[in-house]
Amino acid sequence: MASSLSLANHDASLQNKIDMSNARKRTTVDVAVMRDFVYNGHNEWLRKEKIIEVLSKDPVFSKEGRDFMTRTEKYNRGLRMINRVSELENSLGWTKEESRLAMHSLDEALPISLHLTAFEPVFLAQASPSLLSTYAPLAAKLGIFGCYLQTELGHGSNVSALETTATYIPETREFEIHSPTLTSSKWWIGALGKTATHGVVQAKLLLPDKKSNLKDMGPHLFFMQLRSLETHKLMPGIIAGDIGPKAFAGFAATDNGFARFDHVRISKENMLSKFAQVSDKGEYIKPPHAKISYGGMLYIRSGMVTSAGWLIARAATISIRYATVRRQGNKGPDGLEFQVITYPSLYSRLMPILARAYVYIEMGRALSRSFNSMSARLATGDTSLLAELHATTSGLKVLCTTASVADAESARRSMGGHGYSVFSGIGRAYADLVPSVTFEGENFVLDQQAARAALKAYRTIFASGKAVTSFDPASLPPSTSYLRLLITSDSQPPLLTSASWLDAETLIVLLEWRAAALVRDFTTSAASEKTDMWNVDPTIYQRVSKAATEAFVAGQVREMFKTVDANNGLGAKEKQVLKKLYLLFLLTTIETSLSDFLAFGLLRMPDFISSGVTDPTRSLRRAISALCKEILPEAIGLTDALGLSDWELDSALAPYDGAAYQALWDRAQTEPLNQEEIPNAYEESIKPMLQRGQKLAKVGAKL
Amino acid sequence: MASSLSLANHDASLQNKIDMSNARKRTTVDVAVMRDFVYNGHNEWLRKEKIIEVLSKDPVFSKEGRDFMTRTEKYNRGLRMINRVSELENSLGWTKEESRLAMHSLDEALPISLHLTAFEPVFLAQASPSLLSTYAPLAAKLGIFGCYLQTELGHGSNVSALETTATYIPETREFEIHSPTLTSSKWWIGALGKTATHGVVQAKLLLPDKKSNLKDMGPHLFFMQLRSLETHKLMPGIIAGDIGPKAFAGFAATDNGFARFDHVRISKENMLSKFAQVSDKGEYIKPPHAKISYGGMLYIRSGMVTSAGWLIARAATISIRYATVRRQGNKGPDGLEFQVITYPSLYSRLMPILARAYVYIEMGRALSRSFNSMSARLATGDTSLLAELHATTSGLKVLCTTASVADAESARRSMGGHGYSVFSGIGRAYADLVPSVTFEGENFVLDQQAARAALKAYRTIFASGKAVTSFDPASLPPSTSYLRLLITSDSQPPLLTSASWLDAETLIVLLEWRAAALVRDFTTSAASEKTDMWNVDPTIYQRVSKAATEAFVAGQVREMFKTVDANNGLGAKEKQVLKKLYLLFLLTTIETSLSDFLAFGLLRMPDFISSGVTDPTRSLRRAISALCKEILPEAIGLTDALGLSDWELDSALAPYDGAAYQALWDRAQTEPLNQEEIPNAYEESIKPMLQRGQKLAKVGAKL
Structure with a gap:
């Protein structure tokens, strides 16, 4: 087909460009000055521009063909991009903030967001000093990949009704994390499906009283390893997976997941205990403010x-x-x-x-x-x-x-x-x-x-x-x-x-x-x-x-x-x-x-x-x-002045130069269905249908 | 993984069912009576119920796995369904109306809609008796598959500005259909991309006056063959294809298409001439009412x-x-x-x-x-x-x-x-x-x-x-x-x-x-x-x-x-x-x-x-x-009383029996990413990233 495309007449695209160019000429604000204002200073803009330049030239971040990918392909591409940004962070000496900016500029909902905006801040704000010393550097360098397990299949807004339990066992100084019902399955957890190695789990803290009855202390947070760092297999007693596609094909590259825990034991140190704590004997030590954990x-x-x-x-x-x-x-x-x-x-x-x-x-x-x-x-x-x-x-x-x-x-x-x-x-x-x-x-x-x-x-x-x-x-x-x-x-x-x-x-x-x-x-x-x-x-x-x-x-x-x-x-x-x-x-x-x-x-x-x-x-x-x-x-x-590049926008209708029609035409040519003139459906469905129809029409005509 | 799922506790699903059953008991309206009202009579309801029963039991119409399909797979599935309905129409003796009802019940935007609601009505209402006698029976039996080509890449709402031309050639009693520019490409035309064999094309009628200057008579309709009925290849002078995916993954099974015409000649009879006509010499014969073609x-x-x-x-x-x-x-x-x-x-x-x-x-x-x-x-x-x-x-x-x-x-x-x-x-x-x-x-x-x-x-x-x-x-x-x-x-x-x-x-x-x-x-x-x-x-x-x-x-x-x-x-x-x-x-x-x-x-x-x-x-x-x-x-x-079956709704959250949580859990297990415990992305991206991160964290610790 490509050869016949010479038929295309480029007048309209030319007019597109003229219109855009004239619109730019009509503008009286100084775009660079305004952009610096939007980005809160010239240096911030430069920093962003430099990062975008790196990303937009790197083939790993190419957006070509992404609209035709399956979810699995989108997930794989997402992980490739995360890994590449982490590489660039090290090779180019990006600060943590620059590398975050890069991750957020990729125009894709990625599992890394959950690590960066849910797991890490909560972990850093509420883990004990000893947990922090071991895991904070790993989290910062992506030596572990975290997620934040709150929502359950049967429970969302009402956190106090979460069913997952964390029962303290004083004898071994352990908590036993357990999912007692179907509805207690953790659900919707971003990065849990296939990626995360660790997670912060919200669970109902159960403490034995003197008569060994369990007392419900409400939801608390626990740090857990979910997958082996050697094999990526799920840790014993854990079932987890991806919850499936989202509406409108949204969040395709994120592995929102489910998890169930079957009496999984973790060490007492794994409770995030900067505020509320449990003594070795199992006594509850109150946080100074009931809502102190709302920070995250x-x-x-x-x-x-x-x-x-x-x-x-x-x-x-x-x-x-x-x-x-x-x-x-x-x-x-x-x-x-x-x-x-x-x-x-x-x-x-x-x-x-x-x-x-x-x-x-x-x-x-x-x-x-x-x-x-x-x-x-x-x-x-x-x-x-x-x-x-x-x-x-x-x-x-x-x-x-x-x-x-x-x-x-x-x-x-x-x-x-x-x-x-x-x-x-x-x-x-x-x-x-x-x-x-x-x-x-x-x-x-x-x-x-x-x-x-x-x-x-x-x-x-x-x-x-x-x-x-x-x-x-x-x-x-x-x-x-x-x-x-x-x-x-x-x-x-x-x-x-x-x-x-x-x-x-x-x-x-x-x-x-x-x-x-x-x-x-x-x-x-x-x-x-x-x-x-x-x-x-x-x-x-x-x-x-x-x-x-x-x-x-x-x-x-x-x-x-x-x-x-x-x-x-x-x-x-x-x-x-x-x-x-x-x-x-x-x-x-x-x-x-x-x-x-x-x-x-x-x-x-x-x-x-x-x-x-x-x-x-x-x-x-x-x-x-x-x-x-x-x-x-x-x-x-x-x-x-909003400073969004063509690579960031990825829109055939809004190229910087204005040539929308040509861009839309060009994109359409890349549609997989167009790679062969006769679709597979022809032999299987279209041909038999047409032939039957022609026969029936002829029979009808003869009647 | 499947083996460990025995952990699932079905209490919540049981409660789901109890809640639904109690809600049904609370209802005081007679559901069957109300349903007959909604369907405009008991016979109409029975007719629909019978059709749904046939469709829902036929594997061709199974909805299993459709959320995981690529667009091409969805398109192929769509054509299989259309072909199957057309088979059933004949084998079960469905009326045209019943077969339409079946097509519309498939819960999928299909290319057949354009044949049924755009191509056929316009063709039947405006074609000349001779065109009708040949093509109406074929259209009715799907011996041809039609589309309706109006919108262009550069023109939508303002029909009078359409650029595609139909120039009358008195010498040969032909029209020459032509796309003079990129923006005149027909665009968005449902079923045009890969399926349709014929179409009704809206084009600017150009008639030569006595001095052989062309006079623009405004948009008119022309019946054209687009693809060979033998090979399904595009007819000479026509470029056509699919315009690509739609937002929100909508209309995935419909091949909205583009087309360009390079001086394609069609016989004078192909003008839809029930109202406006052109004489052999090229004189224009006005329609009785300017807006008579608005019917479609x-x-x-x-x-x-x-x-x-x-x-x-x-x-x-x-x-x-x-x-x-x-x-x-x-x-x-x-x-x-x-x-x-x-x-x-x-x-x-x-x-x-x-x-x-x-x-x-x-x-x-x-x-x-x-x-x-x-x-x-x-x-x-x-x-x-x-x-x-x-x-x-x-x-x-x-x-x-x-x-x-x-x-x-x-x-x-x-x-x-x-x-x-x-x-x-x-x-x-x-x-x-x-x-x-x-x-x-x-x-x-x-x-x-x-x-x-x-x-x-x-x-x-x-x-x-x-x-x-x-x-x-x-x-x-x-x-x-x-x-x-x-x-x-x-x-x-x-x-x-x-x-x-x-x-x-x-x-x-x-x-x-x-x-x-x-x-x-x-x-x-x-x-x-x-x-x-x-x-x-x-x-x-x-x-x-x-x-x-x-x-x-x-x-x-x-x-x-x-x-x-x-x-x-x-x-x-x-x-x-x-x-x-x-x-x-x-x-x-x-x-x-x-x-x-x-x-x-x-x-x-x-x-x-x-x-x-x-x-x-x-x-x-x-x-x-x-x-x-x-x-x-x-x-x-x-x-x-709205009478929508589980097969029609295809919703894990709304099964008739109420068991939403179990249904959502079951669906999630079928997600392709869950078919292997370790995703492909692990070796390619996750493992290198984790290992690098662990190394860097260790180096950091030593500093």
Whole structure:
């Protein structure tokens, strides 16, 4: 077939390139300056660029053909890549952080993530000094490969119901790890299926009392060897394997696994005992804080904001590039159809996504800083920052995972038919990120926690029904700073005019008022009296959680405006455009919850109402549309500034040079079905069917 | 490994079965009676049951291992199934309709769909009698396999910009079909990649005028042979192949293809000339109605409501069954955790999905009847029903595809972590249905058309700014019946109390008022003056389209209440439960557009406001939650009544008997990675990595 392809006419690709090049020329922001801002400094960008250069040139990391691979092939390729990064770490002298950056840049959900973000941090934070001295260096150099065994076939969100047991045997100073039932099988554990040699197992600690009855001390963590370091065979008494493919072909290279333990003995030292401990006799030594082991979970959750930001960045880059070169619809004076990005139906969808990418990446960074402060204090036993971070990350995890998954799908759909091709590149990213809405805290459960935290904060202040006059609003942490609005009893939500939609501080205060109004209203509902919210209508706590979290995020955006103003590296133009992005983010945040703002009377627009306008939401929508149009000429520059290379994006619809149609054509030629003109199905199925049909049609004709 | 599995404890599965059995006992509706209703009569149900029995017992249709297949294997399996159904059609004497039902029951997006729903209907409706006499019997018996070539690499929604040409050559009475550019390549054409022998090609008809200049007559349809019936090789001058995998691994068994034509000559008879024709000399003979060829598109769109209904039915059945046996969270007096379906966060999500399944299936049937009436008239040249069906299906296609895709994903997420396993069965269905939001009319474009139709209807009545007094509201077609509310100038939206939420007619009128208010408001906006809406903010026409379509749907639901009342086959209990489902459907329809109702002052609740309630939406939400709880005990019966067998559902999480955990465990054991204890990746990647890591850790220790 290849020979006949000379028929291809390259005009369209030429136009693609012209369109992309013109879009770049229209951009007025300095892309390099903006990129340095996105990457938090020029050196960070250079470091990343250098790593990407190494990876993109190495054949081990080639993405060719990966869309045609079986899961086993994808798994094998994943392990090859992990091994190669580990080699490069040593040969090129990468720091641990650089090697992590490399692993995360591979555009594939890999088992190493579980080692790096679940196993190692928990192990380092909670293992005893003696365990650490032996295994920490091995974990750091991948001399062992770890996983984190929490979820069971029958148990997820409710950790206290886990069935796996760890029974202490004082006689031998051992724990016996056991899976008593089918439903106690560990399940979904990333890297457990075929890769991991070791794991941290969450199990119910059972201690014998004086009468030798076993007492359940709740879930604790145990370090276990799962596979032989000589043969990779499972250790005696352990059954384990892969749980099978995931929906949407997501996480194909990760061996999420199951495991069952049949009375497996491990040494007492294998309990992660930095906090809770068991004496040789089997007495329980309490941890200083009941929730001290939450650190690992918070680490994973706070990292999810950054991942969400980068998924959105990827979706924005691909969809905006494609919409720039795709022409469809009416013809302009040049006789060409318009670029689809010039249509409001496209830019009104894509500019808010771009804005969200910028905000989330920045917010992820701030959250990492908060996590590090909390973590440093936690290491010294100081748990004072834990509650605040827990409240913040619960709501944020819901907000960011929901938004990023929705944005990725919205961006994919904006590409019309071609967006459904695997070569568009967004589907893959979506498939890998979509489980984030159900793992690491199911979003409904987290919404309950976030709402509860808001309620608690409210009640602390308004214990007697009205504000304690001596209460200092400045003492409120960022997560509930919006409650200050309720303390002065005469304060009112702002009055709005159409100019208000261009004033960031007004929008931020509006978002804070909405949180204050919803939380206050929530306290008057019967639901707030329940000690848990399992039996509460979810719309109640979801609205509260969303409102409180978006008020927190609005506060973060307030800080971003200040940071931009204070940044000497940015020029006036870049500052102006960044502020437009932040403003758009705030406006669309309000738009998606309009029913709340209307229901609580927060769109106070006396001028509009007196002028006889029926629909009070129209001026907001008009402001969003106008702002999107203003940002539009900068869109390609702003996506370039996200710094994602063609190798990273791996999208036929979004090559840097714009030549999407040629790229899509070229990719299609590599499809395995095209390697032979006559498919195998012909002899087996098609031919007999056609021949029978022809015979029957003839018989029919004769009748 | 298999030997050690004796460790498995079956208690949990036993509990699964007990939970399912108890849920069945709680159901008070007669499942068989309800099922006959869903299937539109006992005979229809029997016919389907008989077909499913044949299919589910035939090894060709076994679903074992399909989740592990490559795309090529899935394609081959698909063709085997098509061939087998065609064999069964003949050997068992199935009618054409029964064989279609069989094809559609295979739970796989197959190339035959394009033959049955795109190629054949268009061919039958528009081919000349001579073409029909030769090819219609062959198409009916699969002696030829057809596809429908419209979309091009560079052109989708805007059919008038298609680049493929059909140039008439009077000398030889031939058309020359040609693809002048890369972007004119036909693309996405289902069954074209490797299967189809023939196709209907949409191409720009070029006719020579007297000076032999070519005149563009716009897109027309041509019947072409693509592959040899002897060898299956492509006909001379044609390049074709498969366009590659789709996102989310969807449509894997369908060979969506590309094709390019290099000056391919076909006989003049091959033009589909029932309506537009070309004389031997090359003169154009106009069709009687410009849009007469829209029939095929409307057929596909009206079928999409039914498909959406059955996708939702599948999602509802799987998620409700799993939520019935999954126990998680707080413990009840029996010491067991509660079934998750008892939590509002689950049943408030799942009962509305179940209600939507019932409404859409019923509505799809009504729409098919409308299509058949329209089609019968169209065949006689009467186009009077075309505009109404076009207006209705545009908005409905958007509404139903968006809702069904969202419901499938919402149901999948309701299953928590396990919902992300491919074995859950919902991901597959989602992956195959999600392109429906971008194909057969991109949803934004259709929203524009629906909004325009609403506008046109409004202006016809209110030409001079106020209603023509002589206008008879009864003359309004169902699609714009809501406009009657504006004709009597003193009519007002209903006043609401909490009892209103239980009154279907009030809810229907409320939905109609919202459409009337939005359409009226739309006419006052500048956007309504534009001849096309490409340059209009999408939120404007999307809101209008949604409002108008939901008013139409509300009208359909009004008819459903009447149908249920008149149905003698249903008992009082079934009638009552069906009405609750319809009521819930109406309530949630309002809930999802609350911002519209609030912005236009349609939630007129004087009692609430005077009693000092802050949030006027609370009573609606409370009514929804209460109604969901009322329907809950019937949920398993209502999903059973949807009549989907275990073979059809193919879900490890939703076996009829409830034993989800055992099924999930069993499926995982069949994963190819589990067939050997040591993965191939061990020698290649894992071992070198571990050994290097151990060495480096040792070196580190010595330093």
